[in-house]
Amino acid sequence: MSATNAVSSGGGATAEQIEQARTDPKLANVLYHDWEAGTYDDKWSISYDQRCIDYARDRFVRISGDDNWPYDRALELGCGTGFFLLNLRQAGVLDEGHVTDISPGMVAVAKRNAEGLGFSVEGRVADAESIPYDDNEFDLVVGHAVLHHIPDVELAIREVLRVLKPGGRFVFCGEPTQRGDIVARRLSQLTWFTASRVTQxxxxxxxxGRPPTELAESSREAALESLVDLHTFDPDRLAALCMRAGAIDVRTQTEELTASWFGWPVRTVEAAVRPGSLGWNWAMFAYRGWQRLSWLDENVMERFVPDEFFYNVGVTGVKSEAT
Ligand SMILES: C[S@@+](CC[C@H](N)C(=O)[O-])C[C@H]1O[C@@H](n2cnc3c(N)ncnc32)[C@H](O)[C@@H]1O
Structure with missing residues (x-):
């Protein structure tokens, strides 16, 4: 069974599929993200209001350095529930949106979220390594937190350049850096260890306290989580990869140093406690805390700390007019 054919039945993955997924990272991504699709927005505090519109637009502008929009036709790879493209559309960055993801469950939720916002987007189930669109179709291709799930990232960037019109731009945000990811994982493990015990x-x-059965993550699909993250990135190597694929005007931008030291433990506490028990004050503390530390990172830390220590890296590039 190929990964893109592995549509989940809605009742969850079979034991046989999970066994197969251990050696097939694309299948692992389909099964895991299909399973997550219905609860993904809640899990990651994703919304389609001003908070996330501003967040998506600010990431886009910071990475691309471009505020000369709207783009006419835009495509998203690994759209998940639509967080990035739908909020960019609401921000006025693009007009016509097309969303793709290797998980059919995610594509369905993204289309539903768009309808809930009063507009429609075209959605296709698609592997980023072979994008099911013709050459030269899009003015903009975007992605958020997707490149690190794709086995052959260079092949995916070649595909991005194929479907972009000459002069078109790609913008990928929210990818983990090698060093930033190590720190974030250690902080999260420590927070989980402490919070899951203290709340009992x-x-x-x-x-x-969460019921101990929930804390044990009894679901078989949870075992897939460790199989879906394939890469972390060194900013310079990521830029070199995009240039090898044929992009021009490539640049990378890192973000979140102290903001990630704060943000990962906060998210881990949220996962460790009974859902809904932290309330509005906590939500504001988390958001304002992240905002203030992001300001500190952008205005102070970036001057002193090498970029590979930051948690997130984004990359942008352009398809040559000569192609
Ligand atoms: C971490 S989620 C991010 C979702 C969304 N972009 C966001 O930021 O909320 C990664 C998404 O990439 C998708 N994905 C994983 N491998 C892929 C591939 N080879 N091609 C296309 N999408 C893929 C997953 O199904 C998942 O929805």
Missing amino acids: WPVLRNRW
Whole structure:
């Protein structure tokens, strides 16, 4: 069974599929993200209001250095529930949106989210290594947190350049750096270890504790989580890869140093406690804290700290007019 044919039945993956996914990262991505699709927006605090519109637009402008939009036709790879492209459309960055993902469940949710916002996007199930569109179709190709899931990233960038019109731009944001990812994972493990135990203390359990069965992540699909993240990136090597694929005007931009040291433990606490138990004050603390530390990173830390220590890297490039 090929990964793109592995449509989940809705009742979850079979034991046989999960066994196969251990040696097939694309299948692992389909099964895992199909399973996550229905709860993904809640899990990652994704919304389609001003908070996430600003976030998506700011990432786009920061990485691309481009505020000369709207783009006419835009395509997203690995769209998930539509967070990046739908919010960019609401921000006025693009007019006509097309979303693709290797997970059929994610494409369905992205289309539903667009309808809920009062517009429609075309959605296709697609592997980024072979994009099902003709040459020279798009003015813009975007992605958020997708490149690190794709086995052959250079092949995907070649495909991006094929479907872009000459002079068209690609913008990929939110990819983990090698060093930033190590720190973020260690902080998350430490926070999970502490929070999952402290919230089981009798005095706290009723209000914040998750049932131990949930904490144990009994679902078989949860085992797939460790199989879907394939890469972390060194910014210079990522830029070199895009140039090898044929892009011009390539540049990378890193983001989030102290903001990620704060953000990952915050997200881990949210996952460790009873859903909904933290309330509005916590949500504001998390958002404002992240905003202030992002300001610090952008205005102070970037002057002193080498870019490979930051957590996120984004990359942009252009298809040559000569192609
Ligand atoms: C971490 S999620 C990010 C989703 C969304 N872009 C966001 O930022 O919320 C990664 C997405 O990439 C998709 N994906 C993984 N491998 C892919 C591939 N080879 N081609 C296309 N999409 C892929 C997954 O199904 C998943 O929806």
